[in-house]
Amino acid sequence: MAQLLARISPIWFAVILFYVLAGIVSPAMLSTGQALNVLQVAALLGLVATGQVIALLVGGIDLSVGGVVTLTNIVATSIMLGQDSSIPLAIAVCLLLGILVGALNGFMVAVLKVAPLITTLAMNSILFGAALVYTGGATRGTAAPAFKIIGQGAVLGIPLSAVAWLAVAIAVAVILRRTIFGRWIYAVGANSEAAALMGVPVKRTLIGAYVMCSVMAVLGGLLITSYIGNPSLGIGEQFLLNSVAAVVVGGAALTGGVGSAVATIGGALFMTVLVSFTNIARVSTGTQYIVQGALIILSVMVYRALAEKRRIT
Amino acid sequence: MNMKQLNRRQALLMGGAALAGGLGALPAFADVASEATIEASSEIAKGVAKKKPFRIGFSNGFSGNSWRTESLASMRKEAEKLKDVVGELIIVDGQGDIAKQVNDIEDLIVQNVDAIMCIPNSGTAVAPVLRKATRAGILTMPFNLPVEGGNYSAYVGVDPVSKGKLISEFFNTELKGKGKIVALGGLPGNSYTAAIWEATQKGLSKDIEILAFKDANWEEDRAKIVMADLIAAHPEIDGVWCDGGQVATGAMKALLAANRPLVPVTGDDYNGILKLYDAEKAKHPSFKILMVSEPTWQSVVALRETVKLVSGQDVPKYQLIGARTITGDNYEKFIKRDLPDGVCVDTDLSDEELKKIFS
Numbered sequence: 136m137a138q139l140l141a142r143i144s145p146i147w148f149a150v151i152l153f154y155v156l157a158g159i160v161s162p163a164m165l166s167t168g169q170a171l172n173v174l175q176v177a178a179l180l181g182l183v184a185t186g187q188v189i190a191l192l193v194g195g196i197d198l199s200v201g202g203v204v205t206l207t208n209i210v211a212t213s214i215m216l217g218q219d220s221s222i223p224l225a226i227a228v229c230l231l232l233g234i235l236v237g238a239l240n241g242f243m244v245a246v247l248k249v250a251p252l253i254t255t256l257a258m259n260s261i262l263f264g265a266a267l268v269y270t271g272g273a274t275r276g277t278a279a280p281a282f283k284i285i286g287q288g289a290v291l292g293i294p295l296s297a298v299a300w301l302a303v304a305i306a307v308a309v310i311l312r313r314t315i316f317g318r319w320i321y322a323v324g325a326n327s328e329a330a331a332l333m334g335v336p337v338k339r340t341l342i343g344a345y346v347m348c349s350v351m352a353v354l355g356g357l358l359i360t361s362y363i364g365n366p367s368l369g370i371g372e373q374f375l376l377n378s379v380a381a382v383v384v385g386g387a388a389l390t391g392g393v394g395s396a397v398a399t400i401g402g403a404l405f406m407t408v409l410v411s412f413t414n415i416a417r418v419s420t421g422t423q424y425i426v427q428g429a430l431i432i433l434s435v436m437v438y439r440a441l442a443e444k445r446r447i448t
Numbered sequence: 449m450n451m452k453q454l455n456r457r458q459a460l461l462m463g464g465a466a467l468a469g470g471l472g473a474l475p476a477f478a479d480v481a482s483e484a485t486i487e488a489s490s491e492i493a494k495g496v497a498k499k500k501p502f503r504i505g506f507s508n509g510f511s512g513n514s515w516r517t518e519s520l521a522s523m524r525k526e527a528e529k530l531k532d533v534v535g536e537l538i539i540v541d542g543q544g545d546i547a548k549q550v551n552d553i554e555d556l557i558v559q560n561v562d563a564i565m566c567i568p569n570s571g572t573a574v575a576p577v578l579r580k581a582t583r584a585g586i587l588t589m590p591f592n593l594p595v596e597g598g599n600y601s602a603y604v605g606v607d608p609v610s611k612g613k614l615i616s617e618f619f620n621t622e623l624k625g626k627g628k629i630v631a632l633g634g635l636p637g638n639s640y641t642a643a644i645w646e647a648t649q650k651g652l653s654k655d656i657e658i659l660a661f662k663d664a665n666w667e668e669d670r671a672k673i674v675m676a677d678l679i680a681a682h683p684e685i686d687g688v689w690c691d692g693g694q695v696a697t698g699a700m701k702a703l704l705a706a707n708r709p710l711v712p713v714t715g716d717d718y719n720g721i722l723k724l725y726d727a728e729k730a731k732h733p734s735f736k737i738l739m740v741s742e743p744t745w746q747s748v749v750a751l752r753e754t755v756k757l758v759s760g761q762d763v764p765k766y767q768l769i770g771a772r773t774i775t776g777d778n779y780e781k782f783i784k785r786d787l788p789d790g791v792c793v794d795t796d797l798s799d800e801e802l803k804k805i806f807s
Binding site for chain 1: 636674
């Protein structure tokens, strides 16, 4: 039993503990409706964070996810124009866009050796600029009715968005843990020189990791487009740092090689419960930010202490 | 502030007549909002005659939404009409960055333009650089969002206090003086939102309880997410105060998703909320709207007043455009069913021009 508990990431204890505490302060948090609402909203951040954890695992970071989400939202709605028949084309174009952005990020980081922070921040700026050029500041189009089902519908009461998110996150977890490519990702993140000596194709792994991260951001962008139905040039900004926070709260190290896609599910849930709780609690926006920031720091500190203790025992 | 009230058409025509005397005939203004009024202060800004053709700079705080896009299109159109006198309109974009905007204005000062117009990213941060420009003999015209202190030539904007008053009267009437409301703001710390909210609170009946005020960053998705949380927390929500029509749309979509009846809501002249009202009003008898517009044609008034100043003509130091309201009774006049949700409908641009911008 103790062994089993030790294998479970501390983030899950943090999520449950915080959810119960939030429920004691605001009983509305514990209602079934609100639990499902948290799941539905967590899926938006969760998908983007599932990509972000891959970037962090290879020792990088992807700050272009905000731009990818925005551009996906803008391009998808402008192609769909409310027509169900245009859904496949919209998804295909957005996925291609994600692959291209990820490949460019990866090429810059792996081949040209530009720091990931700079590369992806610059890419974020380019993508936002592209969205602005594409729309001229005037967004158009809307999501197709059938497309909105994934973001707004439910199956047996469970939000479809959460089902989609969990399916993708688990698939990524399997790729990371059970495939050679997944092992390469961990190896490159832990020590890229040692990995290269062992015959790991470091450059290809890095490029692959950034492509996966961008594709996840595209999926997140498609999901939020489905959730709200309309385009907005500011839609992706919230994911830029929140996705990093969700991954780090989930126990990943910014130095690379440490972290998991499953724990990132917990990280996204924690972040969403946190925001939801501060929305429900009668606190001002300023207090809301302070509480959010303080709890993120606290959770990371507790996580580190627990991890340290485990190493000793 | 001692203000006298002019009809917008009168105000614009007055400007036109004055310009016509010294600058040649002014093209007619495509008036879509003739009932709007402009209140002018008795305090006067002194005009300084500059050499024609004028070089006018415009520092736009950012350009990433449809309001700014339409406003800029209106300004460019007006500049084109005034091309005999406005030789050059130099537009710089602050990209939402407070420091960049200050640098942009510094650059305009170095270029020795005749006048600088601006929509500030921060009402406090641009105050010193506008003072510097004014001292350098450049006429300065902030508009749309206020600038701290009075160290600029003149200002054109919408009065947040009258907006707030109208909104509180709406809730008092629709809720019959009693009920519970939630409020969804724009960007945290935005002083314009705060002023409207403060005026609303002052006017609300004492039996209307405010359950929460939360910021929704002027984003439809954020508004929907925040509202979903508030719905979970509060079984009774009788009204929703929103800063902006996109926020109102997000909030109403959250009520729809939760299978709750739609309730009285406020916002601005965002096409999406009018379309939503049109689609849902029959199913939700309690759904009432009061949209107080934020005219995109403020830029045209600002440009005209700037041209007057550089022509040597005095103008009122402060001009406040009266709030215009869109309700269930008159929304048919404003709704643009063939255009995207993002269109701000209180505009001087024609549907054809809007179609070009939004395509």
